[in-house]
Amino acid sequence: MEAHVTGFGSSTYVQQSEEERDVRKGPWTVEEDSLLTNYVTIHGEGRWNTVALCAGLKRTGKSCRLRWLNYLRPDVRRGNITLQEQLKILELHSRFGNRWSKIAEHLPGRTDNEIKNYWRTRVQKQAKQLKCDVNSKQFRDAMRYVWMPRLLERIQATTHSSTGQPTSNIADRTTPTNNYPSEITGTHADKYTSQVYISTESGPEPSIMPASSGASWDSADAYVSPPASDVNMDNSQNWSDFNPDNMSGSWVLSKPGLDIQGFETQSNIEWLGGDESLESLWNDETMWL
DNA sequence: AAGTTTCACAACCGCCGTGGC
């Protein structure tokens, strides 16, 4: 098949319609991967239609770009999403919504596609089980007040066990969510001294959250707040420096004027299908994998 | 053991913004 060479800007590129090229679709073969990798390694990224042609691939430029970015790129990170990454995704999604590429910017090595898949398969699954819409206030509240603190607990437990410190054995815990003490955990480790608090204070300002933490509030949100010593951000930055991979000091979950215990023992819990189903859901090990 | 369902992930599709001509 002959390629037509035409001018394009200051350079020359090879133009050929997809019909002429008998474009391939579907899963990539090892040979195709090799061709693409070799070509991009030598010539660099960009001009993907040219890449497809010059590398001898019967693929569209778009397909090549996607394959490279999502799979072949050397710095792409594969494997399970870590607890830290999960926590970060939840938080970033609350800030950016479905702007997956934006979220991916904050997760080195993870692709927007991977994060999108994670959200669809894991997060939306939880919403479905809770019988609420993933974008509903109810589900967002569940994420903030229950899921994210639990993720933090898990992270701490993992961290502590890996450093030989006592762990808070979440799998063994039988305390229902609605019986949580206001201070959920209070253990320390050498490197990661972390605490999660639920504020039981009423009123406009959280009392447990460090006064100088720099974390900010919006009108109705609860936060898992970084320790005072680790952050230096003003209200406009909010969570921009959030980094679960580097947590140290005392982390605080609180919400102005929110009584978490009251919140969960009152009828508020019912929109999540009752505390039993909620508890069993959060204790479902597959949820954290 | 076989059939069915669910899950996870890769890949495609369509839309839109951008820049060169």
Place this chain on the structure above:
DNA sequence: CGCCACGGCGGTTGTGAAACT
């Protein structure tokens, strides 16, 4: 200014594997 090619993005679909009945 309109056209076109391209790249980027989010939504959706296809498919193989695992889990379930």
